[in-house]
Amino acid sequence: MTTAKRDTYTPETLLSVAVQVFNQRGYDGTSMEHLSKAAGISKSSIYHHVSGKEELLRRAVSRALDGLFGILDEEHARVGRAADRLEHVVRRMVEVLISELPYVTLLLRVRGNTETERWALERRRDFDHQVAELLKAAAADGDIRGDVEVRLATRLVFGMINSIVEWYRPDTRGASGREVADAVARLAFSGLRRA
Amino acid sequence: MTTAKRDTYTPETLLSVAVQVFNQRGYDGTSMEHLSKAAGISKSSIYHHVSGKEELLRRAVSRALDGLFGILDEEHARVGRAADRLEHVVRRMVEVLISELPYVTLLLRVRGNTETERWALERRRDFDHQVAELLKAAAADGDIRGDVEVRLATRLVFGMINSIVEWYRPDTRGASGREVADAVARLAFSGLRRA
Numbered sequence: 027m028t029t030a031k032r033d034t035y036t037p038e039t040l041l042s043v044a045v046q047v048f049n050q051r052g053y054d055g056t057s058m059e060h061l062s063k064a065a066g067i068s069k070s071s072i073y074h075h076v077s078g079k080e081e082l083l084r085r086a087v088s089r090a091l092d093g094l095f096g097i098l099d100e101e102h103a104r105v106g107r108a109a110d111r112l113e114h115v116v117r118r119m120v121e122v123l124i125s126e127l128p129y130v131t132l133l134l135r136v137r138g139n140t141e142t143e144r145w146a147l148e149r150r151r152d153f154d155h156q157v158a159e160l161l162k163a164a165a166a167d168g169d170i171r172g173d174v175e176v177r178l179a180t181r182l183v184f185g186m187i188n189s190i191v192e193w194y195r196p197d198t199r200g201a202s203g204r205e206v207a208d209a210v211a212r213l214a215f216s217g218l219r220r221a
Numbered sequence: 222m223t224t225a226k227r228d229t230y231t232p233e234t235l236l237s238v239a240v241q242v243f244n245q246r247g248y249d250g251t252s253m254e255h256l257s258k259a260a261g262i263s264k265s266s267i268y269h270h271v272s273g274k275e276e277l278l279r280r281a282v283s284r285a286l287d288g289l290f291g292i293l294d295e296e297h298a299r300v301g302r303a304a305d306r307l308e309h310v311v312r313r314m315v316e317v318l319i320s321e322l323p324y325v326t327l328l329l330r331v332r333g334n335t336e337t338e339r340w341a342l343e344r345r346r347d348f349d350h351q352v353a354e355l356l357k358a359a360a361a362d363g364d365i366r367g368d369v370e371v372r373l374a375t376r377l378v379f380g381m382i383n384s385i386v387e388w389y390r391p392d393t394r395g396a397s398g399r400e401v402a403d404a405v406a407r408l409a410f411s412g413l414r415r416a
Contacts, residue, residue: 109413109414161413164413169414169415170413170414170415171407171411171413171414171415172415173403173407174403174404174407174408174413175396175400178396178400178401178404179404179408179413181384181388182381182384182385182404182405182408183381183408183413184384185380185381185382185383185384185385185387185388186377186378186380186381186384188380188384189376189377189379189380189381189383189384190380192380193376193380201370201373205373206373208368208369209370209373209374209377210377212366212368212369212412213369213374213377213409213412214408214412214413215413215414216366216411216412216414217407217409217410217411217412218304218356218359218366218369218374218378218409218410219304219364219365219366219410219411220363220364220365220366220367221416
């Protein structure tokens with residue numbers, strides 16, 4: 027667990043510690059006491075920065091959501107054939123997931139017990155919906171196979187991407203974000219079999 | 222929550238209730254008290270059937286593991302080109318996951334805090350390893366693309382399959398096990414793009 031010196035504490039480092047604790051104990055199972063211990067600062071020092079743990083949750087999932095929604099504004103997500111835009115979005119989703127791993131992990135584990143969690147779930151559904159629309163457009167163009175229902179295909183591709191949070195560890199000698207993104211794009215669009 | 226009449230209680234119905242509670246509360250968060258309440262029978266009646274909650278966990282994950290390992294003994298998993306055997310195994314994994322949904326869900330959520338959980342994780346790793354070996358053999362035959370590392374490909378395909386427990390609900394009007402199995406096999410082996 028990271029601890030930081032009191033005098034160098036910033037909202038950013040506090041957020042980073044909070045996300046670790048949320049991911050480890052679950053958001054529901056985390057108290058201000060746990061956050062105070064993990065951060066190595068008093069509860070009143072935490073309240074100096076934020077109104078409480080729900081604000082930390084909102085900031086953390088916002089960071090993940092901003093990363094994901096930012097993808098949809100990128101030129102390659104807006105211009106070109108739907109199938110190519112979709113491939114760009116899938117590749118970038120993997121990159122954002124890996125570069126913002128603890129934040130996206132937290133986002134994917136949100137349950138909906140508080141207002142902030144329900145807001146996060148709503149935003150996630152909105153994102154998923156926009157990606158599903160891209161898949162639908164690519165199917166209408168005839169670029170995507172017609173024998174797998176769009177909603178099912180979306181779920182399975184998201185399942186493949188989101189599963190990365192379960193095993194990807196940045197500190198192990200393994201594939202880089204770019205390599206995993208290439209692998210996901212190849213499997214999702216062309217499959218395992220050699221053409 | 223299912224409740225059953227005391228006089229019709231069998232080890233099978235007790236197991237089915239226990240798995241529901243484990244999946245809802247988490248295995249660690251479930252007490253004999255919770256199981257007794259959910260089953261509508263006394264704790265001593267439960268002890269008449271099993272030695273405790275760990276035995277229920279072992280029986281539940283065994284049912285999932287027996288289903289999965291049973292696939293590897295099927296003729297189409299043993300005879301033929303590795304890529305075709307792999308495709309059979311992937312398709313059947315989806316079918317077993319859906320037919321034994323609560324049991325496989327529990328298996329996938331096992332954390333490793335008790336001996337039974339560690340045993341289950343070990344058996345899961347063994348299964349995953351055997352599927353990875355099949356993928357490796359298919360790559361050696363030249364039937365599987367060479368530009369995605371075998372371990373990474375295995376993880377992503379498992380990620381796609383295992384994600385099904387997060388959204389598949391047997392009671393909603395949706396795809397059948399066979400339809401989901403077809404979709405997974407098509408996406409995993411040939412990808413989204415129209416050839």
